[in-house]
Amino acid sequence: MPRFLEAIEDVVGSTLFYYAVSPLLKIAAALFVVLTLIAYLTLAERKILGFIQVRLGPNRVGPWGLFQPIADVAKLLVKEDIVPQHAIKWAFVLGPCLVVGPALVILAVIPFGPSADVTGGMGWHIADVNVALLFVLAVATIGVYGIILGGWGSNSKFSMLGGLRSAAQMISYEVPQGLSLVVPLMMAGTMSLNGIVEAQHDQHIWYVFNYYGIGLAAFFVYFVAGVAETNRNPFDLPEAESELVAGFHTEYSGMRFALFFLGEYANMIVISAVAVTLFIGGWLPPFANQSWAGFLSLSFLPAGLAGFIWFFVKLLAFLFVYIWFRGTFPRYRFDQLMALGWKWLLPMALAAIMLTGLVKVL
Amino acid sequence: MTDPNTPATTPETLLGLEEMVLNFGPQHPATHGVLRLKVRLDGERIVDTYPIIGYLHRGTEKLFELHPFFQNVPHTDRMDYVAAATSNLAYVGAVERLTGIVVPPRARWIRTLLAELQRIASHLLWLATHAIDIGAMTPFFYTFRERELILDLFEEYCGARLTLNCMRPGGQPYDLTVGWAERCAEFIEDFPSRIDDYEGLLTENRIWKKRTIGVGVLPPDVAISYGVTGPMLRGSGIGWDLRKAMPYEAYDEVDFDVPVFHNCDTYDRYLVRMEEMRQSTRIVAQCLDKLPEGPIMAKRPRVLKAPKQSEVYYGIEGPKGEIGFYIVGDGTPNPFRCRVRPPSFFNLQVLPGMVHGQLVADLVAVIGTTDIVLGEVDR
Numbered sequence: 234m235p236r237f238l239e240a241i242e243d244v245v246g247s248t249l250f251y252y253a254v255s256p257l258l259k260i261a262a263a264l265f266v267v268l269t270l271i272a273y274l275t276l277a278e279r280k281i282l283g284f285i286q287v288r289l290g291p292n293r294v295g296p297w298g299l300f301q302p303i304a305d306v307a308k309l310l311v312k313e314d315i316v317p318q319h320a321i322k323w324a325f326v327l328g329p330c331l332v333v334g335p336a337l338v339i340l341a342v343i344p345f346g347p348s349a350d351v352t353g354g355m356g357w358h359i360a361d362v363n364v365a366l367l368f369v370l371a372v373a374t375i376g377v378y379g380i381i382l383g384g385w386g387s388n389s390k391f392s393m394l395g396g397l398r399s400a401a402q403m404i405s406y407e408v409p410q411g412l413s414l415v416v417p418l419m420m421a422g423t424m425s426l427n428g429i430v431e432a433q434h435d436q437h438i439w440y441v442f443n444y445y446g447i448g449l450a451a452f453f454v455y456f457v458a459g460v461a462e463t464n465r466n467p468f469d470l471p472e473a474e475s476e477l478v479a480g481f482h483t484e485y486s487g488m489r490f491a492l493f494f495l496g497e498y499a500n501m502i503v504i505s506a507v508a509v510t511l512f513i514g515g516w517l518p519p520f521a522n523q524s525w526a527g528f529l530s531l532s533f534l535p536a537g538l539a540g541f542i543w544f545f546v547k548l549l550a551f552l553f554v555y556i557w558f559r560g561t562f563p564r565y566r567f568d569q570l571m572a573l574g575w576k577w578l579l580p581m582a583l584a585a586i587m588l589t590g591l592v593k594v595l
Numbered sequence: 596m597t598d599p600n601t602p603a604t605t606p607e608t609l610l611g612l613e614e615m616v617l618n619f620g621p622q623h624p625a626t627h628g629v630l631r632l633k634v635r636l637d638g639e640r641i642v643d644t645y646p647i648i649g650y651l652h653r654g655t656e657k658l659f660e661l662h663p664f665f666q667n668v669p670h671t672d673r674m675d676y677v678a679a680a681t682s683n684l685a686y687v688g689a690v691e692r693l694t695g696i697v698v699p700p701r702a703r704w705i706r707t708l709l710a711e712l713q714r715i716a717s718h719l720l721w722l723a724t725h726a727i728d729i730g731a732m733t734p735f736f737y738t739f740r741e742r743e744l745i746l747d748l749f750e751e752y753c754g755a756r757l758t759l760n761c762m763r764p765g766g767q768p769y770d771l772t773v774g775w776a777e778r779c780a781e782f783i784e785d786f787p788s789r790i791d792d793y794e795g796l797l798t799e800n801r802i803w804k805k806r807t808i809g810v811g812v813l814p815p816d817v818a819i820s821y822g823v824t825g826p827m828l829r830g831s832g833i834g835w836d837l838r839k840a841m842p843y844e845a846y847d848e849v850d851f852d853v854p855v856f857h858n859c860d861t862y863d864r865y866l867v868r869m870e871e872m873r874q875s876t877r878i879v880a881q882c883l884d885k886l887p888e889g890p891i892m893a894k895r896p897r898v899l900k901a902p903k904q905s906e907v908y909y910g911i912e913g914p915k916g917e918i919g920f921y922i923v924g925d926g927t928p929n930p931f932r933c934r935v936r937p938p939s940f941f942n943l944q945v946l947p948g949m950v951h952g953q954l955v956a957d958l959v960a961v962i963g964t965t966d967i968v969l970g971e972v973d974r
Binding site (some may be wrong): 282285286287390392398424451466467469470532559560561562563564565566567568 | 598615617618636639729730731732734735736737740800802803805806870954955956958
């Protein structure tokens with residue numbers, strides 16, 4: 234534990250430290266990391282899309298456009314806050330908050346690094362909840378209300394169509410997503426996210442490779458449903474620019490729009506973080522059971538930091554895939570999206586659960 | 596007859612369900628300019644579509660009457676502003692036929708060359724916007740990269756990139772600049788591999804196929820009865836191409852195929868246009884090969900007068916379909932009347948039928964596949 238934390242502990246006493254000060258510090262740190270990540274994710278997206286699309290991307294503000302996110306935030310903050318005359322005000326105001334809030338709350342249970350047992354000091358998570366998986370599912374569901382409220386409260390036809398689309402889409406995709414999460418749950422036998430990572434460590438396998446491809450199927454369902462949950466291409470129908478102008482956030486501007494934007498990127502991070510935790514071994518280094526790959530465990534660093542670095546690298550890989558999708562795919566149509574969710578992903582998730590059970594019994 | 600003022604008492608209205616009227620455009624990302632559609636929606640399903648045009652009406656046909664034949668060429672640039680060269684070609688062709696000027700061979704070949712480059716540029720723009728409407732963002736930037744090269748070639752030839760004004764009744768205003776042919780050949784050599792790039796992103800893409808196959812079906816008999824021409828018609832299985840059917844300029848001396856596909860849907864129209872770009876590449880290459888030497892402008896009077904009581908209709912195969920000019924002369928240097936047959940206007944007429952009963956997402960796909968330019972529709 235860093236020395237300044239010990240100093241704080243001496244002052245406030247260990248009980249208060251463990252139940253109040255330490256979580257608050259962790260929350261501040263996690264929020265700082267994630268919000269910075271979101272800001273730079275927008276820049277990374279524009280840069281990577283620029284690279285895919287033979288152009289440069291932002292390059293005016295700072296070297297390689299590195300200060301672009303700061304300029305964007307400053308611009309959005311000072312913009313006039315417009316509430317359309319015919320909007321339903323409380324819904325219009327509440328919408329963006331309900332999108333951002335839950336996405337950030339989920340971060341509370343994500344293990345960014347090893348738990349206290351491994352590091353011998355501080356655990357790299359805000360809270361180790363024993364039903365964390367249920368918590369993730371429950372809180373993630375709230376986000377859809379924000380979008381519906383935003384779309385409905387704007388009192389605009391394009392917004393309403395966007396809101397309706399996203400309601401149908403997110404609710405349909407929550408089903409296969411939730412079911413696909415049952416598979417790692419069954420493999421690990423625990424609902425604690427920390428516990429699932431540790432189970433992957435103990436079983437010497439990442440769950441994406443576990444049980445003869447069943448893990449892979451579940452992972453596939455989870456990630457596809459996750460892309461749909463975050464309204465990202467190729468499932469970006471709720472905000473399909475060419476059809477619905479900007480979908481549910483057509484009427485939003487300034488910081489309220491920025492909150493929707495923030496929510497979308499926070500959701501991307503959350504979905505990726507959960508995928509990393511459940512399927513890709515969380516903070517575990519790759520090839521941990523191979524002797525030649527020993528250097529990958531970064532043993533020269535403190536155990537917690539090494540785990541965090543691996544978690545972060547995997548997270549970034551997922552986020553890159555999101556952006557890559559956006560540069561590659563056209564958009565699904567609404568009915569095709571529904572067909573994909575109910576006719577393919579749902580049966581796949583159910584089959585994966587059944588087969589997992591079968592393998593476990595045999 | 597039911598009285599429209601009495602509220603209908605269908606189960607839907609009793610339940611409080613009703614159709615929604617959505618105003619789609621004129622300021623909408625997918626309407627390619629200022630097309631306005633009033634769409635009646637049942638959920639996301641389109642019950643009815645009314646195109647409302649005229650937001651870009653400039654009275655071009657009246658303007659033609661106010662200027663001498665030579666000065667009217669720039670007006671044609673502003674009709675189909677993404678394919679100015681073919682509009683120029685149709686107009687000067689009509690004037691030449693009205694006044695009986697015979698164009699020298701080199702000018703004919705240069706015109707063919709420019710028209711085919713313009714066709715490629717127009718199709719590239721179509722592909723860009725069509726793909727971005729369906730959600731694929733990247734082809735937009737790829738096609739604009741190549742379109743830029745074509746515009747550079749045009750700029751070098753006539754100084755303009757969009758409103759070219761690059762043809763005159765009687766021939767060509769300028770000869771090709773030094774090294775132009777080499778630069779064009781370089782582009783043409785490289786271009787087929789670029790088409791492969793676009794096709795690699797889209798043609799076999801599952802989502803692209805799902806979004807376009809069976810969408811916006813245009814049966815051949817409907818296409819004919821509405822006067823649809825161009826790739827729209829050839830995507831409906833009818834191999835009508837004025838370049839083959841009534842060859843003009845140098846088209847009877849070059850070798851090319853007219854792609855025809857028979858499924859009548861958006862995907863087939865996509866395939867037609869992709870193949871047309873390859874064929875245009877072939878034509879340009881042949882033009883560069885066979886370009887004859889000689890004068891580029893016919894001997895013509897300084898003031899061009901149409902014979903009294905003369906009239907002519909002349910149409911060519913533009914990128915979007917048959918673009919034709921009907922000109923009546925009355926013995927003065929100005930046309931007495933000039934009526935334009937723009938392909939986009941005719942192709943737009945079939946839009947409501949093509950989207951009837953389909954989803955909002957299909958509407959943008961179908962707007963994209965009709966490849967309309969509102970400057971030409973509204974004139």
